[in-house]
Amino acid sequence: MSEHCNHSWLLTDLYELTMSAAFFENDCNPTASFELFVRSLPPERKYLLVAGLEQAMDFISNARFTGADIEFLRGLPVFHQVQPGFFEYLRDLRFTGDVWAVPEGTVAFGEEPLLRVTAPIIEAQLLETYLIATITYQTMVASKAARIVYAAQGREVVEFGTRRAHGPVAGTTAARAAYIAGCAGTSNVEAGARFGIPTFGTIAHSFVMAAPDEEEAFERYSRVFPDSSVLLLDTYDTLAAVDKIVAAKLQPRGVRLDSGDLAELSKQVRHKLDAAGLQQTKILASGDLDEYRITELLSQGAAIDGFGVGTSLTTSKDAPSLGGVYKIVEVKNQEGKSYVAKFSENKMTYPGTKQVFRFSDRNGTFTHDLIACAGEEYANADELVEPMINAGARISEQPPSMQEIRSRARQQLERLPSELRATTGGGKYEVQFSQELQRLLQLARDHAHAREHSSLHSR
Amino acid sequence: MSEHCNHSWLLTDLYELTMSAAFFENDCNPTASFELFVRSLPPERKYLLVAGLEQAMDFISNARFTGADIEFLRGLPVFHQVQPGFFEYLRDLRFTGDVWAVPEGTVAFGEEPLLRVTAPIIEAQLLETYLIATITYQTMVASKAARIVYAAQGREVVEFGTRRAHGPVAGTTAARAAYIAGCAGTSNVEAGARFGIPTFGTIAHSFVMAAPDEEEAFERYSRVFPDSSVLLLDTYDTLAAVDKIVAAKLQPRGVRLDSGDLAELSKQVRHKLDAAGLQQTKILASGDLDEYRITELLSQGAAIDGFGVGTSLTTSKDAPSLGGVYKIVEVKNQEGKSYVAKFSENKMTYPGTKQVFRFSDRNGTFTHDLIACAGEEYANADELVEPMINAGARISEQPPSMQEIRSRARQQLERLPSELRATTGGGKYEVQFSQELQRLLQLARDHAHAREHSSLHSR
Numbered sequence: 044m045s046e047h048c049n050h051s052w053l054l055t056d057l058y059e060l061t062m063s064a065a066f067f068e069n070d071c072n073p074t075a076s077f078e079l080f081v082r083s084l085p086p087e088r089k090y091l092l093v094a095g096l097e098q099a100m101d102f103i104s105n106a107r108f109t110g111a112d113i114e115f116l117r118g119l120p121v122f123h124q125v126q127p128g129f130f131e132y133l134r135d136l137r138f139t140g141d142v143w144a145v146p147e148g149t150v151a152f153g154e155e156p157l158l159r160v161t162a163p164i165i166e167a168q169l170l171e172t173y174l175i176a177t178i179t180y181q182t183m184v185a186s187k188a189a190r191i192v193y194a195a196q197g198r199e200v201v202e203f204g205t206r207r208a209h210g211p212v213a214g215t216t217a218a219r220a221a222y223i224a225g226c227a228g229t230s231n232v233e234a235g236a237r238f239g240i241p242t243f244g245t246i247a248h249s250f251v252m253a254a255p256d257e258e259e260a261f262e263r264y265s266r267v268f269p270d271s272s273v274l275l276l277d278t279y280d281t282l283a284a285v286d287k288i289v290a291a292k293l294q295p296r297g298v299r300l301d302s303g304d305l306a307e308l309s310k311q312v313r314h315k316l317d318a319a320g321l322q323q324t325k326i327l328a329s330g331d332l333d334e335y336r337i338t339e340l341l342s343q344g345a346a347i348d349g350f351g352v353g354t355s356l357t358t359s360k361d362a363p364s365l366g367g368v369y370k371i372v373e374v375k376n377q378e379g380k381s382y383v384a385k386f387s388e389n390k391m392t393y394p395g396t397k398q399v400f401r402f403s404d405r406n407g408t409f410t411h412d413l414i415a416c417a418g419e420e421y422a423n424a425d426e427l428v429e430p431m432i433n434a435g436a437r438i439s440e441q442p443p444s445m446q447e448i449r450s451r452a453r454q455q456l457e458r459l460p461s462e463l464r465a466t467t468g469g470g471k472y473e474v475q476f477s478q479e480l481q482r483l484l485q486l487a488r489d490h491a492h493a494r495e496h497s498s499l500h501s502r
Numbered sequence: 503m504s505e506h507c508n509h510s511w512l513l514t515d516l517y518e519l520t521m522s523a524a525f526f527e528n529d530c531n532p533t534a535s536f537e538l539f540v541r542s543l544p545p546e547r548k549y550l551l552v553a554g555l556e557q558a559m560d561f562i563s564n565a566r567f568t569g570a571d572i573e574f575l576r577g578l579p580v581f582h583q584v585q586p587g588f589f590e591y592l593r594d595l596r597f598t599g600d601v602w603a604v605p606e607g608t609v610a611f612g613e614e615p616l617l618r619v620t621a622p623i624i625e626a627q628l629l630e631t632y633l634i635a636t637i638t639y640q641t642m643v644a645s646k647a648a649r650i651v652y653a654a655q656g657r658e659v660v661e662f663g664t665r666r667a668h669g670p671v672a673g674t675t676a677a678r679a680a681y682i683a684g685c686a687g688t689s690n691v692e693a694g695a696r697f698g699i700p701t702f703g704t705i706a707h708s709f710v711m712a713a714p715d716e717e718e719a720f721e722r723y724s725r726v727f728p729d730s731s732v733l734l735l736d737t738y739d740t741l742a743a744v745d746k747i748v749a750a751k752l753q754p755r756g757v758r759l760d761s762g763d764l765a766e767l768s769k770q771v772r773h774k775l776d777a778a779g780l781q782q783t784k785i786l787a788s789g790d791l792d793e794y795r796i797t798e799l800l801s802q803g804a805a806i807d808g809f810g811v812g813t814s815l816t817t818s819k820d821a822p823s824l825g826g827v828y829k830i831v832e833v834k835n836q837e838g839k840s841y842v843a844k845f846s847e848n849k850m851t852y853p854g855t856k857q858v859f860r861f862s863d864r865n866g867t868f869t870h871d872l873i874a875c876a877g878e879e880y881a882n883a884d885e886l887v888e889p890m891i892n893a894g895a896r897i898s899e900q901p902p903s904m905q906e907i908r909s910r911a912r913q914q915l916e917r918l919p920s921e922l923r924a925t926t927g928g929g930k931y932e933v934q935f936s937q938e939l940q941r942l943l944q945l946a947r948d949h950a951h952a953r954e955h956s957s958l959h960s961r
Binding site for chain 1: 510512513514515516517518519520521523524525527528530532534536569570571573574575578579580584598623627629631632634636638639640662664665666667668669670671672674676689690691692693695696701702704705706707709712714722725727729730733737738757761779813815817819820822823825826828829830833835842843844849872921950955
């Protein structure tokens with residue numbers, strides 16, 4: 044289930060390791076809590092759909108350094124003055140802490156903690172890079188896919204984009220995220236095998252071009268897949284291709300349009316198919332589609348039964364990154380606890396471990412969220428952040444199935460206010476911070492100022 | 503060296519496998535040639551820098567189906583009517599064909615074949631998804647990185663973006679592509695270990711926040727890394743942090759700015775450092791940088807010695823996908839050869855296997871390229887497409903080292919006309935098609951029309 048074959052802790056940024064060495068050599072490895080969140084949503088998004096947690100959990104549970112990893116690190120010039128004890132410590136390092144997280148398939152918003160790690164600071168720190176990359180990528184794709192599925196108004200959307208993803212591995216995890224968000228499946232066979240996602244396929248232009256002629260190509264394919272063929276129409280001339288299917292008395296399950304005026308062509312193809320008694324043959328469309336183009340096609344009355352969506356989905360093309368961060372919020376020091384906050388320009392971080400409380404109206408529609416300190420209590424609200432790993436061990440033996448995650452996503456999306464689901468137009472979900480959290484922020488601010496003041500004067 | 507731990511041919515789109523079954527069951531597996539190219543560059547790009555070939559070669563050489571893969575495929579409903587012989591064929595399938603490609607580190611343009619596969623059509627077809635995803639992603643990142651390195655005018659650029667890449671594996675290959683394009687190195691330790699790329703690291707805000715105070719954090723770190731510390735200034739107050747470094751008599755190798763007005767702050771920090779005799783301490787900057795922002799900072803006289811660039815680099819944020827395609831151009835049928843071309847709207851493909859000839863002026867500056875049929879000859883031109891795999895075996899036992907690829911990239915970029923290297927402004931490189939290639943296109947067109955005509959009349 045992991046994104047990567049190995050679970051090497053080398054999948055991190057070098058500063059996590061230099062900081063680890065500094066903590067270790069200073070004999071300082073306090074328990075710290077880090078929270079992963081997206082500071083603010085890109086202008087093109089009104090909500091997030093959380094995904095990628097399972098791959099994060101798998102990495103956390105299995106991360107380690109191999110002997111070869113350790114040898115590599117010892118050979119890096121930056122570590123030449125670091126004592127052997129540090130590398131012995133790394134050799135045995137396993138994650139021993141706790142993880143809380145928002146389950147996959149949950150709707151979330153900017154500033155809301157999606158995952159919290161509480162562990163000896165070296166362990167918590169080393170996970171940063173992997174966790175941000177894994178959770179924000181899948182969350183970004185799921186959030187995009189949910190918009191595309193919504194735009195298709197109940198028609199099937201199939202994820203077709205592995206070839207345009209940022210490498211084949213990204214394509215495979217994108218397929219997973221897209222399925223969580225409601226896509227019917229993927230063209231990626233590896234994703235089918237690894238995650239149990241339905242796989243879909245049609246034919247390519249090359250198949251038609253490799254045959255002596257188009258009729259022969261259609262007949263060859265239909266002979267092998269009599270019930271399931273989806274024939275591609277646009278290799279030479281879309282409408283002429285339909286005539287050939289009819290003349291050859293083929294009964295394809297579907298036909299695919301991949302270029303030209305999809306709205307107009309789909310109507311003409313539908314007309315020809317119906318006239319030939321092929322009412323059962325579905326029309327699928329592909330070719331640079333996204334939620335905006337799909338909305339436009341349907342508003343033009345396109346006779347399209349399903350969409351294959353690639354590039355825009357696997358790259359989240361109009362918003363290809365989420366500003367995911369992983370920030371320290373609490374350190375257990377000798378005195379007990381210290382709430383830490385960051386105040387640099389435009390990049391403030393709220394201190395302390397948090398919970399997200401979600402409020403709904405009587406119909407179940409979400410009305411607003413409240414980010415509060417962990418441990419606060421609010422009646423009639425759902426708590427989004429749940430325990431996942433306790434002292435290094437996964438709490439649930441059996442992670443949720445893809446069907447469970449997908450079903451949660453569907454229910455969550457149905458409870459979003461309709462203006463947030465709409466692919467265009469405004470609408471911003473209300474996220475508040477609790478009074479207790481704001482008090483804690485003020486305390487941390489006062490504390491930092493006092494410290495700053497005393498330290499400048501003591502030197 | 504592979505991007506993925508296994509080399510499963512399941513990393514493909516389902517239609518490659520259904521088409522394979524159709525070819526197999528129709529007893530038709532002719533030798534075909536496919537070419538991989540980018541149809542046209544995004545408006546934000548004026549050239550491509552080729553990367554990713556080594557990972558593609560590795561996959562081609564090692565791709566296979568495991569027993570579990572075969573069982574998975576046999577269980578898919580779409581294959582229930584396919585005969586066992588097909589799965590036995592897959593079980594033993596290894597790549598047996600030829601591959602030609604443009605070496606990594608070469609400058610290229612739209613429509614130019616970056617890679618050509620000639621093999622039994624089933625083998626050639628199965629590779630499509632992996633090859634497009636691998637080569638276009640690294641090429642996209644290398645092309646972006648080359649622009650960023652150019653903008654930095656000789657200052658070091660370090661790739662910092664794994665956490666914002668489309669998953670940690672994408673981040674690791676992005677580091678490789680960025681290094682090819684001239685970045686000094688990466689923060690990604692796995693990329694350092696796998697590809698031998700220099701790794702760089704500073705400290706994070708969390709390190710400062712976890713210490714009792716900022717001075718203590720700086721001192722702890724400098725104790726362990728006396729020669730190599732790069733201290734982060736903006737956790738609380740950038741200029742006050744410099745005062746603390748000076749007061750504590752630390753001599754960091756560098757300091758890092760990560761927020762605020764980087765141009766103004768860098769000048770003030772430089773002034774303070776110089777006044778304290780810390781002329782040797784370098785100033786590094788990070789925080790949502792790209793080629794435009796770096797150009798602006800340097801035009802404002804920013805006192806910055808090096809840049810850490812993340813999101814914009816690993817996601818190629820302003821152009822996060824390249825329209826990479828892999829098209830059939832030739833089939834060897836009973837009569838010898840058939841040149842295949844595609845004529846669907848706006849998506850024409852030139853037939854036949856090709857070579858790219860590059861012409862230069864007397865200074866070595868590239869003047870124009872000519873895409874011609876493989877086998878054509880032109881004096882005084884470089885041929886970009888080279889043989890890489892012959893009958894399934896890699897031609898060179900020793901793939902080029904990262905240093906060789908990087909050095910080729912530097913030389914190639916230096917030979918680009920200056921208006922193409924510039925990060926802003928127009929300029930389009932001239933790419934022509936040979937007369938022979940145009941004649942072949944016309945032949946294929948006539949042939950297709952004739953076939954169309956006769957086939958419509960014969961039914």
